[in-house]
Structure formats: structure tokens, C-alpha cells
Amino acid sequence: MRSRFLPPVFNGRLHDARTATSIGRWLGLAFAVCFVTGLISHLLQHPPVWAAGGLPSRPVWGYRLTQGLHVASGVAAVPLLLAKLWTVYPRLFSWPPVRSVRHALERSTVAVLVAGAVFEVATGLLNTAQWYPWPFSFTAVHYAVAWLVAGSLVLHVAVKAPQIAAHWRRRSPGTLALPEEDGPDRRSLLAGVVAAAGAVTVTTVGQSFTPLKDFVLLAPRHPDHGPNGLPVNRTAAAAGVGPIAVGRYRLTVAGPRSYELTLDELRGLPQYEAELPIACVEGWSKSAHWTGVRVMDLLDLAGALPHARVRAVSLQTRGGYRVSEMGYAYARDPLTLLALRLNGEELTPDHGFPVRLIAPNRPGVLQTKWVGRLEVLS
Template sequence: MSRLPRAAVPWPRFTGRLHDPRTATAIGRWLGLAVLVCFLTGVLSHYVQRPPDWLADRLPSRPVWGYRVTQGLHVASGIAAVPLLFAKLWTVYPRLFVRPALRGVRHALERLSVAVLVAASLFQLFTGLLNTAQWYPWPFSFVPVHFAVAWLLAGALLLHVAVKWPEIRGHWRARSPGTLALPPEEGPDRRSLLTGAAVAVGAVTVTTIGQSFTPLKDLNLLAPRHPDHGPQGLPVNRTAAAARTESVSASAWRLTVSGPRPYALTLAELRALPQAEAELPIACVEGWSVSAHWGGVRIRDLLERAGAPPASRVRVVSLERSGAYRVMEMGAEYAEDPLTLLALRLNGQVLSPDHGFPARIIAPNRPGVWQTKWVGRLEVL
């Protein structure tokens, strides 16, 4: 080829089977659904984790399993999108070699939307998967960047669909035996490709979704967390050693509650207060979740004793010496819910250090990162 005149050097030509618009459209339907579910549940998760001030007191505490379901769907749909994205890219990559590279404004918009869409999709899935394993080999903060790129991906997807809508509409349902239909001999290959993509999606879903959908926990082979593995039978993300709270003394510990009538309680005094029980899940942003039986004192009882006015928020301060989630604010809906506890027991046992001894927060319909452990102070806001 190096001896040929420049104009005679051939570009790759793909006349083959399965690199056709109908196959791309078929896979695109599945990929679009996965991305839509992942985007919507991701936006919901972000605002539950980091609500703006006007929303903080309006976030609902019920249903108790709400965040568990939505975050489980978020991670599951993101994982399912991985094989679908690669199958989609395989069907369309020959178009990278189309010449001329730009054939007009519409074609330029199409190529721009594809470039941004592919880059954003790969970034989101790559960083999201590493987040499930709590591995962050990058210098930026994961949550705000992941959230921002999600909107970039959504915009690129809308632009791409708008530019390609005539082709998408034409190939959505092949009613004509002409150009829209595959030759008969290519039908089996196309069905095999689509079947293979479906099997891949099913395989990665079944072997990971057990981390949140516990009836399938025995098939949970690829997820980084198992719902039954960890201290007292529950996983943990941050250990007492990592938080430097493993040496908290039960006799020296005090719970300080600030408010119109501030007070402090020893662990023995806290245990002597009226106790409550609740069956609640811990649902972490990495996708794993599991229900457990918790016992402790209702947060609203502690706030009422401090003279908190109705619909008060509460700030919770951990004994951790550092960490992004050391201080947490809880809106009024959570603080007033009778199921929101300052937990002292887990499944009938005293909390282990890794689960927050001597006391931790457990609240319904709330991300695990805000179920603060090693609580040392409550502040009425």
C-alpha cells in the first residue's frame, strides 16, 4: 500500500453482515432503556444524597425500601449497559471510516453527538464500576463529576436521537422487504448476535444483582459485596480502624445533644431510655443493600428532650477524625419518623466497632453514607 498513489490507497470497506442500521437500532433500544433507567435513578440518588436546602425537609422517609430499590436499579442498569454499549459500538464502528468525514451540517452534528456520547458513556460506566469497588484512581471527586457527566451524556444522547430520528424511525419496524430488511441468509447471524448480547446482559445481571436483591445472593459471584459477608453478618464500607474509632471507651463515651435544653447522656443512661425496634435496610450507593433488625432510641425522642421545636432538622457529628461524611444533616421528615433510631443494637447484639459502636444512625429510605456511625453529638437546627 505504501507504493500506491495517495488517492489509490483504499479505506476499509465494511459490506458485511451485522454492521447494519437495523441491528444497531435493535441493540440501541435495549441500551437506551438501560441508560434511561440509570440516568433517572442516578439523578434521584444524587438529590437524596445532596439535597438543596429547599428540598432537605421534603425528602420522604417512606417507603422504607425506596432508596434500596432505586439505587439497586441504578447500579444494575449501569452494569447491564456495559455489554450493550460494546455490542452497539461493534455494530457502528465502521462508520468511523466514512469518507468524506463531514458531509454537511447535519452530518457534523451527528458525528459530534456520537463522539461526546461515546466518550461520556465510557467514562460513566468505567468510573461507576470502579466506584462499586470503592477504587478511585483519579484526582477528582467522584460524585460531582459523575453527576455532571451524566447530564452531558443525556444531552449528547438527545442530540444524537434528534439527528438520527429519520433512520431510527425507519428501522424501528421493518415493514418493507426492500432496503430495511436483511437478506434471508443474514437473519440467523443477526439473531445470534442479539441473543448473545441478551445472554451477556443476563449473565452480568444475575451474577451481581444479588448484592441488593437478596433472593439471588447465592448467585452473587461478580459483585464486590455480598449481603451476608461482614461483621455481625452485614457488609461495611468503612471500618473502625479506617475511621480511627476502634478504641472508643464505653465508660468514657458521652452523647451530647445541643438545643434549647442541651444535655449529655452516658451509654448506660441511653440504654435506660425507652427503646424502639425497627426492621430497616442499609442501602449503599455502591449498590449493595441488606435488611437487619435494629434497636435503640428514637431520634425524635432525643430531640424532644432537648426542646427542639416541631419540624426541626438535626446535625449528626461522628467521632471520626476525618472523612467526607463525618458530619451529616437530616431533614425534618427523617428526624420525626418513628423508625429513625440512634441504634445501639444490631440483630439483638451490641453494635460491633465496625458497625458504629457505641451508637449509630439508622433511618428509613436513606443512603448508607448518611447512616452515620460512631455518633458523638446531635445538634438541633
């Protein structure tokens, strides 16, 4: 006798559309915040040609806010995504697997959505710890898959819109709801999921929202831990920067009137102070007190035009982001400095001694350390 496939039987309650919709609302919000803030981060790190010159340098805390929200919403999405998958996984065993063209479209978008969502959350978490156990570029692939997840999510919501609408309200009408006695169980489940999302957020967000820094238990770094009272992502040793002798250092400013400055000459120029945050793509950020020479003054000495872009070149010998470019809005902002001091002390080697770039509303990976050359671009 030919055997017949018998799908598994799930006796657990709450694997229903009402519970999935309730969790999906919060998960959708977390994904939306993560996606929008991720686009902002990508735009600031890799601006298209048409926008490179005019990206705004204000508000000074802009990138700190958006990147902090990006990582916080991504962390909060972890328990929400797991709970969402728990509510719907019995549908993987529904039989027959495809019942119509519409059903096939729904299942294919769900497969892409689940795979992409798990990939984004997992790689994003590993990025916060700066662990990259894969052979591809995290930035490029994470960005591309984000669009894939966004597109499949929009298509999935469009396909499931009638069911979502039916279960959106607090009390679903008629037979769409589980029996009333399941109400307390659903509320307990949802409360537990929200509590888990809140707990992982509170114990990590302090790395950027410093009023909660004392609760940083799960974040890879503390905003107060590091030389000069500030964390460090890439050390001088990791970047291949050895000891720099003060007497041999030269800053080259290449422009219509190129020139060089020794470290003592830089120190002899008018010094300005700025309270600016440094915010890294891994999710940590902190405001610090910087002292140095305004980039706009160095550009004026080089005869740069008002709307000229600037390229900062590091002395580092290996690793990414050795070179960064600034549009005129950054270069001419009076808060953009070639910093010589941090929090009242001379820069340490790991923070970019003898000279590093610091500018408002700019990703930390573009705040070039160990600057040896400024180039005026037409």
C-alpha cells in the same frame, strides 16, 4: 503521484442500522433507568436547600430499590454498550469525515456520547468496588457527565430519528433490511448480547436483591458477609476511630435545652426496634434488625421544634460524610433510631459502636456511624 486516502474495508455483516437500532433500544432503556435512579440518589445525598427539609422517609425500601436498579442497569449496560459500539465502529472510517452541517452535528454528538457513556460505565463499575484511581471527586464528576451523556443522547436521537424510525420494527421495509439470509445471524447476535447482559446482571444483582444472593459471583461483596451479618464499607480503622471506652463516651444533644448522655443512660432510655434496610451507593443492600433510641424522643428532650432539621456528627477523624443532616421528615419518623444493637447483638466497632444512626429510605453514606453529637438546626 498524490496518494489518495483509502478507508478500510469491513467484510463483516451486521454492522448495519437495523442491528444498531435493535441493540440501541435495550441500551437506551438501561441508560434511562440508570439516569433517573441516579438523579434520585443524588437528590437524597445532596438535596438542594429548598428540598432539604421535606425529603420523604417512606417507603422505607425506596432507596434500596432505586439504587439497586441504578447499579443493576449500569452493569447490564456494559455488554449492551460494547455490542452497540461494535455495530457502528466502521462508521468511524467513513469518507469524507464530514459531508454537511447536519453530518458534522451528528458526528460531534456521537463523539461526546460515546466518550461520556464509556466514562460513566467504567467509573460506575470501579465505584462499586470502591476503587478510585483518579484525582477528582467521583460523585460530582459522575453526576455532571451523566447530564452530558443524557443531553448528547437526546440530540443524537433527534438527529437520527428518521433512520431509527425506519429500522424500529421487527422487519424493516424494502431495501432498508439486510438480505433475508442474514436474519438468523442477527437473531443469534442479539440473543447473545441479551444473554450476556442477563448473565452479568444475575451474577451481581444478588448483592441488593437478596433472593439471588446465592448467585453473587461478580459483585464485589456478598450481603451476608460482615460483622453482625452485614457488610461494611468503611471500617473503624479506616475512619480513624480507635477503641471507645464505654465509661468515657458522651452523646451531646445541642438544642434549646442541650444535654449529654452517657452510654448507660442511652441504654436506660426506652428502646425501640425497627426492621430497616441499609443501602449503599456502591449497590449492595440488606434489611437488618435494629434496636435503639428514637431520634424524635431525643429531640423532644432538647426542646426542638417539630420542623427542625438535625445534624449528626461522627467521632471519625478522617474520610467523607463525617457529618450528615436530616430533614424533619426523617428526624420525626418513629423508625429513625440512634441504634445500639444490630441483629440482636451490640454494634461492632466497624458498624459504629457505640451508637450509629439508622433511618428509612436513606443512603448508607448518610447513616452516620460513631455518632457523638446531634445538633438541632433552626
